[in-house]
Amino acid sequence: MxxxxxxxxxxxxxxxxRAADLAPVPWKNGGGITRQIAICPEGATLDTFSWRISAAVVEQAGPFSIFNGIDRFIVVTHGASMTLVNAVDQSRRSLQQGQTFAFAGEAALAAELPDGPIQDFNLMVRRGQxxxxxxxxxxxxxxxxxxxxxxxxxxxxxxxxxxxxxxxxxxxxxxxxxxxxxxxxxxxxxxxxxxxxxxxxxxxxxxxxxxxxxxxx
Missing domain, CATH: 2.60.120.10 (Jelly Rolls)
Known part of the structure; x- marks a missing residue:
C-alpha cells in the first residue's frame, strides 16, 4: 500500500x-537575452550556482553558451521548433514545442531556427550537486x-x-x-x-x- x-x-x-518581476539579462556568451526565474543558492553567480532556471528568447541562429560541469535540460515553450547542431560531429537534434532534451553543458551546440524565433525554458544543475x-x-x-x-x-x-x-x-x-x-x-x-x-x-x-x-x- x-x-x-x-x-x-x-x-x-x-x-x-511573477513574470513581471523577471529582469532580462544577457546570455553568458552575449548572444541573446534570458530571464532568470530561480537560482540556488540565492545570490549565486553563473560560476557558483548549484542550479539555475531561466527562460530565454532565441531570435537568431547561433552557439549556445558553454557551461563546464553543468547538466542542462531544455524545452521549447513557444514557436514551432529548434534544431541543435553539435559542432564536433555535426549530429543534429530537432526539438518540437513541448519536447524536453538533456545535454552536457560542455557540448559545443549551436541552435538553428527553421521556423523562426522561439522561446525556451532552461534548467541547469551543477554536476555532483x-x-x-x-x-x-x-x-x-x-x-x-x-x-x-x-x-x-x-x-x-x-x-x-x-x-x-x-x-x-x-x-x-x-x-x-x-x-x-x-x-x-x-x-x-x-x-x-x-x-x-x-x-x-x-x-x-x-x-x-x-x-x-x-x-x-
Missing part, C-alpha cells in the same frame, strides 16, 4: 515568482513534491495550484509565472494542479539535491 505524503513541515518554503528533470503537464493532476526543489512554471493559459496541508491556500499562475517549492530532507507533500483554460501548459522542474544545502536552510 502506498504511503501518503507527509504533511508540510514549518521548514517547507513556497515562493511565488544535484539531479534534474523536466516534465510538461497539461491536465489536472495530483503531484507529490519530494525533498529538494520544485519549480512549477506556467507556459500558457492559467493554472491553479493548491495544497490541503497548508489550510487550503491556493496559488494562481498566469503565463510566465512560477511557484518554487523547497522541501527539506525527509519531507514530501501533495499538490494539485488544475488548468483553468483550454490549451494551458505547465513545466514541472525538479532538482534533487545530492551535495548541497537546500536554499533557505
Amino acid at each position: 502506498q504511503t501518503a505524503p507527509t504533511a508540510t513541515s514549518p521548514e517547507t518554503h513556497f515562493h511565488l515568482i 544535484g539531479l534534474g528533470e523536466l516534465t510538461v503537464r497539461q491536465s489536472a493532476q495530483r503531484l507529490v513534491l519530494y525533498e529538494g526543489s520544485t519549480v512549477l512554471h506556467c507556459v500558457s493559459g492559467v493554472f491553479t495550484i493548491s495544497q490541503a496541508s497548508i489550510n487550503g491556500r491556493e496559488y494562481q499562475l498566469a503565463a510566465g509565472d512560477s511557484l518554487q517549492a523547497t522541501l527539506p530532507a525527509g519531507c514530501q507533500t501533495l499538490v494539485e494542479i488544475v488548468p483553468e483554460q483550454a490549451g494551458s501548459s505547465l513545466i514541472d522542474a525538479r532538482i534533487r539535491h545530492t551535495a548541497v544545502v537546500i536554499d533557505g536552510d
Whole structure:
C-alpha cells in the first residue's frame, strides 16, 4: 500500500515568482537575452550556482553558451521548433514545442531556427550537486513534491495550484509565472494542479539535491 505524503513541515518554503518581476539579462556568451526565474543558492553567480532556471528568447541562429560541469535540460515553450547542431560531429537534434532534451553543458551546440524565433525554458544543475528533470503537464493532476526543489512554471493559459496541508491556500499562475517549492530532507507533500483554460501548459522542474544545502536552510 502506498504511503501518503507527509504533511508540510514549518521548514517547507513556497515562493511565488511573477513574470513581471523577471529582469532580462544577457546570455553568458552575449548572444541573446534570458530571464532568470530561480537560482540556488540565492545570490549565486553563473560560476557558483548549484542550479539555475531561466527562460530565454532565441531570435537568431547561433552557439549556445558553454557551461563546464553543468547538466542542462531544455524545452521549447513557444514557436514551432529548434534544431541543435553539435559542432564536433555535426549530429543534429530537432526539438518540437513541448519536447524536453538533456545535454552536457560542455557540448559545443549551436541552435538553428527553421521556423523562426522561439522561446525556451532552461534548467541547469551543477554536476555532483544535484539531479534534474523536466516534465510538461497539461491536465489536472495530483503531484507529490519530494525533498529538494520544485519549480512549477506556467507556459500558457492559467493554472491553479493548491495544497490541503497548508489550510487550503491556493496559488494562481498566469503565463510566465512560477511557484518554487523547497522541501527539506525527509519531507514530501501533495499538490494539485488544475488548468483553468483550454490549451494551458505547465513545466514541472525538479532538482534533487545530492551535495548541497537546500536554499533557505
